[in-house]
Amino acid sequence: MRRWRQILRFLAAVQLLPALEGGEETLVGGQAVLEGVMMRSPHAWGIAVRKPSGEVVTHSEPLERPSEKHKWMGWPVVRGVMTLGNAMTLGFRALRFSANAALEEISAQEQSGDARASEDHASKGQAKKFEITGWMAGVNIAFSVAFFIFMYKYLPLVATTELKKVNPVFGQQIVFNLVDGLIRIAMFLLFVWGVSLWKDIRRVYEYHGAEHKTVFAFENGDPLETAKVQKYSTYHPRCGTSFLMTVMIISMVVYMAIPVHTFWARFGIRIALLPVIAGVSYEIIRFAAKHRGSLFALMTAPGLWLQRITTQPPDDREVECAIVALDEAMKLEKQRGGELVIA
Numbered sequence: 188m189r190r191w192r193q194i195l196r197f198l199a200a201v202q203l204l205p206a207l208e209g210g211e212e213t214l215v216g217g218q219a220v221l222e223g224v225m226m227r228s229p230h231a232w233g234i235a236v237r238k239p240s241g242e243v244v245t246h247s248e249p250l251e252r253p254s255e256k257h258k259w260m261g262w263p264v265v266r267g268v269m270t271l272g273n274a275m276t277l278g279f280r281a282l283r284f285s286a287n288a289a290l291e292e293i294s295a296q297e298q299s300g301d302a303r304a305s306e307d308h309a310s311k312g313q314a315k316k317f318e319i320t321g322w323m324a325g326v327n328i329a330f331s332v333a334f335f336i337f338m339y340k341y342l343p344l345v346a347t348t349e350l351k352k353v354n355p356v357f358g359q360q361i362v363f364n365l366v367d368g369l370i371r372i373a374m375f376l377l378f379v380w381g382v383s384l385w386k387d388i389r390r391v392y393e394y395h396g397a398e399h400k401t402v403f404a405f406e407n408g409d410p411l412e413t414a415k416v417q418k419y420s421t422y423h424p425r426c427g428t429s430f431l432m433t434v435m436i437i438s439m440v441v442y443m444a445i446p447v448h449t450f451w452a453r454f455g456i457r458i459a460l461l462p463v464i465a466g467v468s469y470e471i472i473r474f475a476a477k478h479r480g481s482l483f484a485l486m487t488a489p490g491l492w493l494q495r496i497t498t499q500p501p502d503d504r505e506v507e508c509a510i511v512a513l514d515e516a517m518k519l520e521k522q523r524g525g526e527l528v529i530a
Contacts, residue, residue, distance in 0.1 A: 193293065196221055196387045197286040197319060201279065201331050203382065203391070203497075215405055216425065217512065218278045219395035222289060224505075225281035226398070226512040227274075233515025234281050235508040236288045243508060244288050247515040250277075267469025268462045271430075279328065287318040338378070340457045343370040348450055361443050368439030375435065376493070379428075383496055394508065396421035397501035399494075401509040411510045413503045421498035424475055428497045429490025433468040436489070 200221060217226040223236030223243075233247035260269045347367040351357040357366060382388045403419035404411060423429075438457075441464055447453055501509075 192387070193221070193286060193289050194319070196391075197282060198327060199382055199385070199388055200282055200391055201327055203379070203388070215402055215513070215516075216274075217398040217402060217509070218281060218427075219391050219398055220281050220285035221391065222394070222508075223285050224394050224398045224401075224509040224512045225278070225285075226401070226509065226516045227277065228516045228520040231516045231519030232277060232281075233512045233517075233519070234284055235511035235515065236285045237504065237508055238288055238292045240292060243511060245511060245515050246284060247519050249519055263470055264463070264466035267466035267473075271465060271469060279324070283319050283324055290318050336458065338374060339371050340454065343367050343374065344450065344454055344457070346370050360446065364439055364442040367442070368435060371438075372432075372435050375431070379493070379496055389499060390505075392497055392499040393501045394505050396498040397505040397509040399423040399426065399498055400501065400506060401513055405513060411513060413506050413510070416506050416510065417501075417503070421500060422491050422494045424491060425472060426490065426494060426497075428493050430468055430472050432490035432493055433471055434464055437468055437471070438464050 215226065215228050217224055219225075220234065220236065222238075223234060225232060225234040227233075227250065229250070229252055231247060231249050233245065235243055235245045237243050260266060344367060347357065347363055347370060350366060351363065357363055383392060397416075399421050400416045400419040401411065402423060404416045407419075409415045438460075441460060442453075442456065445456055445460075447456055
């Protein structure tokens, strides 16, 4: 039962991945995972996860920056699409690592409580462990993409099209896309709030808060100590939550400017332009993080408000995981001679 609960936590967290991940290849950032935090620097990433027993396990790997391999990947807008794609891939790997860390201990505890399993373990030398395999991860990715398109592209469009049948005013270009966008935002807010009622996901939001506090402390040059980190806010402008809200706001404006009127043409446009809108949103978030008093920073304000849900005050043990994860990433970063650009 505990292992299936862990798998359900993993599946729910994957749906929230864009809101938990802050992708930026030139800055320190991170992501909340299951009972832990992943931290990323320009050339390395590290993860720290607390097992059910209380033990903290870590893992770190070097990272390659796409823009250092190919100059065109560093162009504005393009760099956003490439960086976000890499961030999502890394974020999924981190979530899988955190889920398997708990599943490994749960399996060991179940086997140690069974005398027969213990004998089998002794005779075979190694017990079979239960984990999220590659094919399970692949199926979940496919499901997540389908869920995103259905939930935030197809359903709002269907609802707005039905409203147009009720009152012709909803068929006007600006009104149609405004209502479509508001329905999309409402569905996203409902989903984010609804899963926050689940205790396990609320703990993910607490680790999300720990990640933000730790990044703030690092950016301000404070020692990475629990007491120092805890004084900072959980609301960070360079966050996946702010990014998603910015994407939804910009998409409304973009769709208003494209004169298509049939259902499937509108649906196709929403899929085709998603990379472009994501790239533009990335540039706005990047600019707003460095110019807090600019007009663009106002566009990210709704995302900061939404972080009242997606980030929660962490306890000291959760902050400790975030600090350990950043330390792991920075050890590799220093070995590779990387330079950090602080926003």
